Amino acid sequence: MTFSQATSISNRLLSSLPSNDRDRLLANCESVELTFSEVLYRADELISHVYFPTGGFISLVTPIDGKANLEVGLIGNEGMLGITLILGVDVVPFYALVHGSGSALRITASSFLRELEHSPTLQAVLKRYLYVLMKQLAQTAACTRFHLLEARLARWLLMTQDRAHSDHLHITHVFLAYILGVRRVGITKAANSLLNKNLISYQRGDIVIRDRIGLEAASCGCYQVDKDTYRRILG
């Protein structure tokens, strides 16, 4: 066994597998460090590896018109990157960008597909995860349309905190603007508003969540909706 139980258990999809299936999969995994702003997938390329984040987390980003971008999904240790392989499509659907440094387990696409054949449980779990991801895509679409920036920012901070497992996030306004599809100035304004409410504090690329409950109140309901969906389908 290449990896300790502690490592394996820190990805929720993997830890929900029966131990023999999990061990088989882990034996084919290698541990990698995801580093901030690293691009794991470029759209339309072939998927070479799939990733199960354990510490780090990843943004799924859709480019549009060659200039703008929008984050459509967020993947931490509750999910995986490369899920479309289970649909028999090995073409990357979205850009995948590391937004939180940390560890992940990765496995080559071919090994992954082989393990998938051997484990109906793995198939079942990942299919359900894909369902959750779809719901999140739609939720994000509607959220982006209707909710004010401040609420969207609060939602993003909460989602990210869950995946970073820390109150301290390493992220700049420029990056947030990119993710949320707005101007940097818009982020400055929204972040300042949250600051004035004593919900967060920040300084040169470090954001600290000060009041999680307050932040939940300031965020739109989408945060809770996403969480509920995950729990209902995979919990």
Added chain:
Amino acid sequence: MTFSQATSISNRLLSSLPSNDRDRLLANCESVELTFSEVLYRADELISHVYFPTGGFISLVTPIDGKANLEVGLIGNEGMLGITLILGVDVVPFYALVHGSGSALRITASSFLRELEHSPTLQAVLKRYLYVLMKQLAQTAACTRFHLLEARLARWLLMTQDRAHSDHLHITHVFLAYILGVRRVGITKAANSLLNKNLISYQRGDIVIRDRIGLEAASCGCYQVDKDTYRRILG
């Protein structure tokens, strides 16, 4: 055989199946008429039937905050409704609303799952379709965020024309506002602009596409992107 070749061929997913798989499936299907504004699925209910539109078409709609709504997908004879069954989840993810009257083939969820077991080809086709749907979800999210209403309206008209197989669409401004997540007045303004450019004409719930090429120019690139994705993955 319950249905003629002509009927079966009019859904593109079904017509891409080998004839024996298709015939088995069709033998379990019944033909139904979809009527305008009919609700086929309500979110969080159980999926009782899946639908393969042949003439009609269906909107997938995500409600948000209990008041607003946003269309996140459009299903005509190029697709199917109820696709999430292949993920092993029988809970409806989105509202499904008939937006174009016309025929469809439907099959009970249990029969569908049984056929799915028997036909790896069916599984493969539908998984690829699900991939396309995911890409469209993300594209719609970004489109909704960045593109002006007039372009989004043009895109919607084109997508709908493809699925209605007709230049005449039966849809009111109120409905369009609901779909695109804007005020009715916004639709009136955008539609009027398209009218002034001689791209469409309309009157009391009937819209006529006058100049398809011009409409494509007025629409955002998302229309073409979606089409390309479908062709690449399923074509």
Added chain:
DNA sequence: GGCCTTATGTGCGGTATCGAACGGACTATC
């Protein structure tokens, strides 16, 4: 210390869309 890069704040005019209300025109029904 001095310099450069990066990160954040501010100010200005512009605009797409919002919410609400009202007016007019066509259709269906009786």
Added chain:
DNA sequence: GATAGTCCGTTCGATACCGCACATAAGGCC
């Protein structure tokens, strides 16, 4: 031909963003 219902057009002020430009500040590096 009166009445009610549906559909479309217009106007009003408000606002959440936009693009652009520039100011301030903090940290790293020589």
